[in-house]
Each structure stands twice: as structure tokens, then as C-alpha cells.
Amino acid sequence: MCADSVKNRQSSRSRVSQKKVVQKDGSGWLDVSVPFVNGMHGWPGNPPTVITMHLGTAKRDVCNVSAVNLNSHAGTHMDSPFHFLAEGKTMDDLPWDAVIGRARVVEIRDKKAIRPAELKKLKLQRGERVLFKTQNSMKSWRKAEFDRDFVYIAQEAARFLVDCGIRTVGVDYFSVGGFYKDGIETHHILLGSEVWIIEGLNLSAAKPGEYDLICLPIRLAKGDGAPARCLIRPV
Amino acid sequence: MCADSVKNRQSSRSRVSQKKVVQKDGSGWLDVSVPFVNGMHGWPGNPPTVITMHLGTAKRDVCNVSAVNLNSHAGTHMDSPFHFLAEGKTMDDLPWDAVIGRARVVEIRDKKAIRPAELKKLKLQRGERVLFKTQNSMKSWRKAEFDRDFVYIAQEAARFLVDCGIRTVGVDYFSVGGFYKDGIETHHILLGSEVWIIEGLNLSAAKPGEYDLICLPIRLAKGDGAPARCLIRPV
Numbered sequence: 001m002c003a004d005s006v007k008n009r010q011s012s013r014s015r016v017s018q019k020k021v022v023q024k025d026g027s028g029w030l031d032v033s034v035p036f037v038n039g040m041h042g043w044p045g046n047p048p049t050v051i052t053m054h055l056g057t058a059k060r061d062v063c064n065v066s067a068v069n070l071n072s073h074a075g076t077h078m079d080s081p082f083h084f085l086a087e088g089k090t091m092d093d094l095p096w097d098a099v100i101g102r103a104r105v106v107e108i109r110d111k112k113a114i115r116p117a118e119l120k121k122l123k124l125q126r127g128e129r130v131l132f133k134t135q136n137s138m139k140s141w142r143k144a145e146f147d148r149d150f151v152y153i154a155q156e157a158a159r160f161l162v163d164c165g166i167r168t169v170g171v172d173y174f175s176v177g178g179f180y181k182d183g184i185e186t187h188h189i190l191l192g193s194e195v196w197i198i199e200g201l202n203l204s205a206a207k208p209g210e211y212d213l214i215c216l217p218i219r220l221a222k223g224d225g226a227p228a229r230c231l232i233r234p235v
Numbered sequence: 236m237c238a239d240s241v242k243n244r245q246s247s248r249s250r251v252s253q254k255k256v257v258q259k260d261g262s263g264w265l266d267v268s269v270p271f272v273n274g275m276h277g278w279p280g281n282p283p284t285v286i287t288m289h290l291g292t293a294k295r296d297v298c299n300v301s302a303v304n305l306n307s308h309a310g311t312h313m314d315s316p317f318h319f320l321a322e323g324k325t326m327d328d329l330p331w332d333a334v335i336g337r338a339r340v341v342e343i344r345d346k347k348a349i350r351p352a353e354l355k356k357l358k359l360q361r362g363e364r365v366l367f368k369t370q371n372s373m374k375s376w377r378k379a380e381f382d383r384d385f386v387y388i389a390q391e392a393a394r395f396l397v398d399c400g401i402r403t404v405g406v407d408y409f410s411v412g413g414f415y416k417d418g419i420e421t422h423h424i425l426l427g428s429e430v431w432i433i434e435g436l437n438l439s440a441a442k443p444g445e446y447d448l449i450c451l452p453i454r455l456a457k458g459d460g461a462p463a464r465c466l467i468r469p470v
Binding site: 051057069082097100216221224 | 264269282292422449
């Protein structure tokens with residue numbers, strides 16, 4: 001709530017370092033979401049993240065309220081099949097077991113792409129939720145600008161994941177597909193088989209291994225995707 | 236992700252009925268969040284919720300991406316102490332045990348306010364997370380416009396909750412305090428004692444009783460509040 005009689009002035013918010021992106025508290029939950037910050041980078045061409053002070057105690061309003069402008073694929077977020085498939089399921093259809101349950105954090109060494117060669121060693125199981133930790137977590141989030149050279153899932157690897165019956169895939173930058181390559185293909189392959197996708201994770205503080213996962217997107221009606229909070233806890 | 240070469244046209248999104256706000260799936264989790272819908276009502280004077288199609292397969296773009304404009308206190312959301320206290324904790328300080336754990340759904344019969352008289356019968360325990368189900372859940376969300384006569388927590392009741400050592404309070408409309416009365420006072424009393432606040436729940440499908448609660452707000456850096464997803468499951 002906040003009084004509607006208070007004056008409405010805009011003011012820009014100070015930047016928060018993207019470096020401090022993973023925090024721990026006593027509960028064991030590790031926050032693998034990136035913070036939403038005014039001016040943070042996002043997929044080129046999509047509406048930017050603009051967060052401003054709408055009401056502020058600093059300017060003698062009775063309370064603080066922020067205006068938050070972003071897009072359905074900003075920061076840590078999920079994709080629904082409808083993101084790329086005109087007749088695909090929307091965020092309304094997200095099954096909770098895709099985002100609440102065991103998950104495996106897997107480290108990928110390839111500096112360019114996630115490929116079948118590395119995936120074959122993982123002995124992936126049907127129904128697994130897999131979060132891929134690549135050099136993106138250590139490198140891409142720290143850049144001042146959007147990193148076009150992020151590590152992505154090659155389309156052959158996407159097909160491999162579908163063949164394995166993977167339930168949910170998480171990646172540590174804005175897209176499962178690459179900027180220059182396999183952007184459309186990898187999305188179509190995964191979403192076409194209703195693999196649920198979490199994008200924009202920061203896994204720099206997560207060691208490879210088994211975790212409990214909770215990832216809850218905001219309830220964006222009929223969403224093609226939605227900003228989400230994502231926590232993991234070692235098993 | 237989505238290609239940045241695609242044309243950028245705006246188009247309004249169809250309205251989604253606010254009536255279908257609580258869904259169940261086989262997992263037992265009950266979604267007590269309200270959907271974010273273009274044009275949905277919110278606190279008067281705060282930036283409105285505007286959700287538009289940025290890219291759309293319906294207009295031959297390669298994918299669907301939504302522009303999402305709202306404020307930190309839109310729909311189902313949390314308040315941090317910083318919402319009303321200039322030196323208060325922000326959403327960065329949210330402890331997970333305030334939003335993950337047991338919670339009690341309590342039904343309030345008073346049609347105007349939550350008052351100490353009803354609270355005294357509940358035998359509230361230190362550390363409890365309490366979600367108040369009032370007539371708001373059945374009435375206020377169904378209105379075409381913002382309901383100024385929603386049931387709120389009277390300031391005496393807020394003091395009672397603080398004295399009981401309540402950890403987290405959830406309410407079923409936009410504010411713990413009233414529109415005409417106790418708006419500022421109730422916030423100051425609860426936030427001043429670091430009671431964490433969840434607002435904008437729809438509890439129409441939740442019977443009074445014990446539940447597991449997960450409520451995750453998006454990670455709005457230094458937030459005075461943040462949109463959140465909130466699930467409960469009967470114990």
C-alpha cells in the first residue's frame with residue numbers, strides 16, 4: 001500500500017554490483033538468482049530493465065515504492081513452450097514438479113557450447129532436473145555489457161537431453177541457445193518436448209552435485225516466460 | 236533469448252478473468268498468488284500493471300516476449316521494512332525461514348478489520364507464519380476496480396501480532412493496513428518489528444489449517460518490496 005496523495009517524482013536508482021550475486025544464510029538455501037538492478041544487461045532488443053523510485057522516503061514521501069519495468073525474459077527467468085511455439089503451453093501450465101524437487105548441478109568444461117560429448121559422461125536419468133554450470137557464471141555476469149559469446153546448449157545436445165527424458169534444464173545466462181548459433185533450434189527442440197527451461201542462473205557458488213531445487217516464477221498470466229526466484233540446497 | 240533483428244511493435248494483451256485465481260495440480264501445492272494481468276487493479280497512485288506483447292508469433296515474430304511494467308507492490312508481493320522505514324532492511328535481507336516453512340491459514344469473520352478480539356482466540360505461537368483469510372479473497376479480487384473497503388489489520392491487532400512474536404503475516408488484498416485507516420500505522424508497527432509481510436494473496440480455495448508455505452519474491456536489489464509467487468500445501 002501507499003498513500004495515493006503523495007507526489008510522483010522519478011529518480012534513478014543506484015547500481016548494485018553484479019559481482020555479489022550469490023548469498024547464503026543459515027538455512028542452507030543458496031540463492032542462484034541474479035538481482036534485478038536498474039540498467040542491468042539483457043537480451044539485445046528486448047525491453048530493458050528499468051527500476052526507478054516512484055515514492056521515496058529520501059524525498060519525503062511516506063514510503064518507498066519502486067516502478068519496475070522489464071520483460072518476461074529478464075534476469076533469472078523461465079521459458080514456457082509458448083515462448084517459441086505459437087500453440088505451446090504457457091506459464092499457466094507449469095507443473096510444480098518441474099521446479100520443486102531434486103536437481104543436479106553439472107559442470108561443463110567446454111568454453112563454447114554444451115555438447116553431447118560431455119553430456120554422455122553424466123549418465124543422465126529420465127525425469128532429472130539439470131542445472132548447467134559453465135564459465136558464464138564466472139565470466140558473463142561480470143561483464144559491463146551483454147556477453148554474446150556465452151556458453152549455450154548446441155542443438156545436438158538439446159536433442160540428447162530430450163532423448164534422455166530430462167524434465168527441466170537450467171542455464172547460467174540468458175538463453176539455452178546461442179547468440180550466433182542454435183538460438184531458435186535449441187529452444188524449439190527443448191520446448192517442443194516440454195522440457196521446462198530456467199535461464200539466467202548464477203551458479204558460481206554452487207559446486208557440482210545433488211541439490212533440492214525451488215524455482216518459482218511470478219504468475220504472469222498466459223506467460224511466454226516469467227521472472228523467477230531460484231534457490232538450491234545441497235542434499 | 237530472442238533475435239534482436241525482429242521488429243518491435245506494441246500490442247495489448249487480452250484480459251484474463253481474475254476469477255480463476257487458484258489452481259491445483261497433483262503435487263498438492265495450492266497457488267495462492269493472483270495472476271499478473273494487463274490492466275489489473277492495484278494501489279491507487281502506484282504505477283499500473285501494463286503487460287504488452289513485445290514480440291509475438293501472432294505477428295510473425297520468431298518468438299513471444301512480453302514487456303512487463305508494474306511496481307514493487309503489485310499483485311501478490313512482499314514488503315520489506317524499507318517500504319516504510321528509511322533505514323529499514325530491504326528485500327536483500329529477507330531470511331528464508333520467513334517464507335519457507337509451516338504456516339497457518341486463519342479465517343477472520345469481521346467484515347471490516349482484523350482486530351485483537353478475534354486474534355486472541357487463535358492461541359498464536361512465537362515464530363508462527365499466519366495467513367489471514369478474510370472476505371477479501373471472495374469479494375475484493377472479483378471487483379472490476381480497486382476495493383477501498385477491504386478488510387485490513389487494525390493497528391491494535393498489529394501490536395498484538397508483534398507481541399505474540401509472529402514471524403510472517405500474509406493478507407488477502409493489497410495492504411496490511413486499511414485504505415482509510417491504519418494504513419501507515421499498521422505498516423510501521425509490523426515492519427518496525429521486522430515482521431515480514433506478504434500481501435495480495437487469494438486464499439479463497441484454502442481452508443483454515445496448517446500448511447507448508449513457499450513464498451519466493453523476485454530478487455529486486457535493495458527492494459522496498461517485490462512481486463512474489465506463493466504456494467501452500469496442506470500438512
